[in-house]
Amino acid sequence: MTKLLDMLGCRYPIIQGPIGEMNSPKLVAAICDAGAFGMLALGFISDLEEVKRLVKEARELTDKPFGANLSIMNPSTQGILEILADAGVKVVTTSVGSPRHIYPQIHTLGIKGIHVVLSLHHAITAVDAGADGLVISGLESGGLRSTNPESTTMVLVPLVVDHVNVPVVAAGGIADSRGYRAALALGAQGVQVGTRFIASEESIANQQWKNAILDCSDGDTTLLPQGNINARVIINPKLKEKLDNPNVDLSQEYNLMNAPQAWKSGDFDLFPASAGQVSALIKEIKPVKAIIEEMVSEGC
Ligand SMILES: Cc1cc2nc3c(=O)[nH]c(=O)nc-3n(C[C@H](O)[C@H](O)[C@H](O)COP(=O)(O)O)c2cc1C
Numbered sequence: 001m002t003k004l005l006d007m008l009g010c011r012y013p014i015i016q017g018p019i020g021e022m023n024s025p026k027l028v029a030a031i032c033d034a035g036a037f038g039m040l041a042l043g044f045i046s047d048l049e050e051v052k053r054l055v056k057e058a059r060e061l062t063d064k065p066f067g068a069n070l071s072i073m074n075p076s077t078q079g080i081l082e083i084l085a086d087a088g089v090k091v092v093t094t095s096v097g098s099p100r101h102i103y104p105q106i107h108t109l110g111i112k113g114i115h116v117v118l119s120l121h122h123a124i125t126a127v128d129a130g131a132d133g134l135v136i137s138g139l140e141s142g143g144l145r146s147t148n149p150e151s152t153t154m155v156l157v158p159l160v161v162d163h164v165n166v167p168v169v170a171a172g173g174i175a176d177s178r179g180y181r182a183a184l185a186l187g188a189q190g191v192q193v194g195t196r197f198i199a200s201e202e203s204i205a206n207q208q209w210k211n212a213i214l215d216c217s218d219g220d221t222t223l224l225p226q227g228n229i230n231a232r233v234i235i236n237p238k239l240k241e242k243l244d245n246p247n248v249d250l251s252q253e254y255n256l257m258n259a260p261q262a263w264k265s266g267d268f269d270l271f272p273a274s275a276g277q278v279s280a281l282i283k284e285i286k287p288v289k290a291i292i293e294e295m296v297s298e299g300c
Pocket of ligand 1: 194277
């Protein structure tokens, strides 16, 4: 048993990547029941009653352990942590922000925390701040990225593994048993999977979003500048037009605040669908149980 599996309390070291404020307790429960680690995405939720409802629903749907992702910048995080502790949640992941002050609070509540980082420097800082594990998110991942020069999962995971003494989880580019086994070979104890679970049967993502992932080939995602961050998105015809026009300032063209509405409605002119480069490998919508079982299979 690895330290990570011991911490998560599940069968397979596969963590559901949080997707903005998109929450489905049914998806969380399906992932847990298939042996992996389901997670609520609480990073952008400020309404504590909504948090209680999501936690209760997930708890009613599965007797397996599940976790939650928190954003350190979210002013409701302390209240959310207390709700999670009361509900018996034992592991959270933390994103976006300095982990220094939150880790003592997490530990006081009897919870373990895994911090999400995009670089070696931040990995070392997070361990110093008390993180019990790290999610190492490579450049190919879906979601928000920094504007710094970044490394791929293939480079960043072994680099961080060589410098820290806590379990490392690889995120970015993992959709099947090949990626899973590669991550373990790089020294990760587990993987975090985002895009592959968006394109699952149980995912509540809009059908157009799932189709956009299925239609992707290599080179069909790009980093869209959004002020001091980038968002990895799928290139659609409207975005392609802008990318081809040297007079367009992309950072002025889209507002990240529109992303939840765009993703809910499937109106990707409002904000493009977000997904990782691994979309190119995803050709079928499948139930999460089938995705997880294929991922942990020996493969060919
Ligand atoms: C649309 C979208 C939204 C995301 N939102 C979050 C988030 O709120 N917090 C977070 O820590 N990671 C977020 N991520 C990152 C995922 O949880 C996961 O780490 C990432 O998708 C892994 O890379 P993959 O897409 O190649 O599987 C998001 C990813 C996507 C595609």
